[in-house]
Amino acid sequence: MKKDIRFLLVGIFFGIVLTKAQVVSWFRIYEMFRFESFHMYGIIGTAVVTGIILVQFIKRTKHKSVDGLEIFIEEKPKTYKANLLGGIIFGLGWALVGACPGPLYILIGGGFFAVIIVILSAIFGTFLYGLLRDKLPH
Amino acid sequence: MEKLIYEPWPWYLAGVLITVNVYLLLYLGKKFGISTGFKTSCSVLGAGKVASFFNYNWKEERWLLVYILGTIIGGFIAFQFMNGDAPVLVSESTKLALEKLNIVPNQSFLPSEIYGLEFFSIKRLLILVVGGLLIGFGTRWADGCTSGHAISGLSNLQLPSLVAVIGFFIGGLLMTFVFIPLIFK
Numbered sequence: 001m002k003k004d005i006r007f008l009l010v011g012i013f014f015g016i017v018l019t020k021a022q023v024v025s026w027f028r029i030y031e032m033f034r035f036e037s038f039h040m041y042g043i044i045g046t047a048v049v050t051g052i053i054l055v056q057f058i059k060r061t062k063h064k065s066v067d068g069l070e071i072f073i074e075e076k077p078k079t080y081k082a083n084l085l086g087g088i089i090f091g092l093g094w095a096l097v098g099a100c101p102g103p104l105y106i107l108i109g110g111g112f113f114a115v116i117i118v119i120l121s122a123i124f125g126t127f128l129y130g131l132l133r134d135k136l137p138h
Numbered sequence: 139m140e141k142l143i144y145e146p147w148p149w150y151l152a153g154v155l156i157t158v159n160v161y162l163l164l165y166l167g168k169k170f171g172i173s174t175g176f177k178t179s180c181s182v183l184g185a186g187k188v189a190s191f192f193n194y195n196w197k198e199e200r201w202l203l204v205y206i207l208g209t210i211i212g213g214f215i216a217f218q219f220m221n222g223d224a225p226v227l228v229s230e231s232t233k234l235a236l237e238k239l240n241i242v243p244n245q246s247f248l249p250s251e252i253y254g255l256e257f258f259s260i261k262r263l264l265i266l267v268v269g270g271l272l273i274g275f276g277t278r279w280a281d282g283c284t285s286g287h288a289i290s291g292l293s294n295l296q297l298p299s300l301v302a303v304i305g306f307f308i309g310g311l312l313m314t315f316v317f318i319p320l321i322f323k
Contacts, residue, residue: 003166003201004200004201004204006166007166007168007201007202007204007205007208008204008205008207008208008211009208010159010162010163010166010205010208011204011205011206011207011208011209011210011211011212012208012209012211012212012215013155013158013159013162013208013212014156014159014205014208014209014212015208015209015210015211015212015213015214015215015216016212016213016215016216016220017147017152017155017156017159017212018152018209018212018213019212019213019216019217019220019222020146020147020152020216020220020222021146021147021148021149021151021152022146022226022247023152024213024247025226025247025248026247026248026249026252026253027226027228027232027236027243027245027247027249028226028228029310030228030232030235030236030314030318031228031229031232033307033310033311033313033314033315034231034232034235034314036228036229036231036232036235037228037229037232038149039149040149041149042148042149042150042153043149043152043153043156044153044284044288044289045153046149046150046152046153046154046156046157047152047153047154047156047157047160047289047293048288048289048292048293049153050153050154050157051156051157051160051289051290051292051293052292052293052295054157054160054161054293055293055294055295058164065164065165065166065167066165066166066167067167069167071164071165071167073164073169073294074169075294075296076281076282076286076287076291076296076298076299077281077298078297078298079281079298080297080298080301082279082280082281083280083281083287083298083299083301083302083305084280084301084302084304084305084308085279085280085305086275086276086277086278086279086280086281086302086305087276087280087287087301087302087303087304087305087306087308087309088276088305088306088308088309088312089272089275089276089279089280089309090272090273090276090277090279090280090283090305090306090309091276091305091306091307091308091309091310091311091312091313092272092276092309092310092312092313092317093268093269093270093271093272093273093276093309093313094273094284094306094309094310094313095309095310095311095312095313095314095318096265096268096269096272096313096317096318096321097252097265097266097269097270097273098248098249098252100172100173100273100283100284100285101172101173101175101176101273101277101283101284101285102172102209102283102284102285104273105172105206105209105210105213106209106210106212106213107213107247107248108210108213109209109210109211109212109213109214109215109216109217110213110214110216110217110222110223110247111214111217112247112248112253113255114248114252114253114254114255114262114266115248115253115266117263117266117267117270118266118267118269118270118273119270120270121266121267121268121269121270121271121273121274122176122270122271122273122274122277123176123179123180123183123274124270124271124274125176125270125271125272125273125274125275125276125278126173126176126177126179126180126274126275126277126278127180127185127189127192127274128271128274128275129191129274129275129278129279130177130180130185130188130189130191130192130278131188131189133189133191136279
């Protein structure tokens with residue numbers, strides 16, 4: 001329970017950041033895919049560059065987690081076909097509803113209750129993937 | 139300080155704070171990736187009985203559900219107390235493009251033409267349902283979304299994540315330039 005509160009607090013922080021930077025706006029995503037604003041590229045670019053520095057720092061200093069264990073960053077499996085094809089499918093949805101999974105939840109907090117339909121549908125979409133998984137290229 | 143609370147945040151601040159979020163989760167022994175929550179939800183709802191993909195100990199991902207609950211509260215706080223619903227001012231060229239689609243620019247965060255609940259519309263419902271299906275199916279097939287691939291994966295210099303992000307953009311550009319004009323004509 002006490003551990004849960006930490007995750008709740010980090011989530012609150014993330015929700016505020018994405019809202020205040022307007023990442024959760026359909027309009028910002030539309031503008032990004034039209035290459036008509038630097039805003040989203042600036043955010044993702046800064047996050048990736050500082051993220052690379054962070055990961056290198058963690059690996060080189062053998063930085064420890066709260067439990068005293070060395071932080072281990074798991075590598076993504078090399079399923080390039082799935083990464084590309086699934087990525088395209090996700091990109092279609094992202095540009096249509098203008099929100100990726102994080103923002104979808106944050107928007108509920110903003111009172112946009114229609115996003116609940118998107119979330120329930122996304123859970124069902126993930127379920128469909130689970131059913132068809134063996135038939136899809138990976 | 140007042141400016142920080144009430145005005146939209148610049149990209150560099152948001153970018154750095156997203157990395158702070160990544161660090162906090164790593165420090166707590168977890169990895170940043172939000173679309174996994176859809177899979178967790180399937181497992182919680184008993185999908186493991188039908189597909190082995192969901193048959194695992196979802197309790198290990200309980201923290202993610204708590205984190206997601208936090209993001210909802212964060213959204214609430216920002217919208218209620220930090221002027222979160224200030225109009226989103228887009229560039230002039232985006233404005234012109236929106237007008238062609240009959241979508242009013244500079245509303246709050248979401249266009250009422252898609253998300254409005256003031257009347258029932260089959261078209262809107264279809265957009266939301268199909269959009270959700272694409273997001274849920276695509277993220278799991280790609281093994282991650284913007285958080286897991288574009289942020290965590292690229293930060294760790296992983297090729298699968300770069301491939302996935304290229305896919306995100308192929309799909310996003312197709313939707314923006316080919317399908318959205320057809321849908322909103």
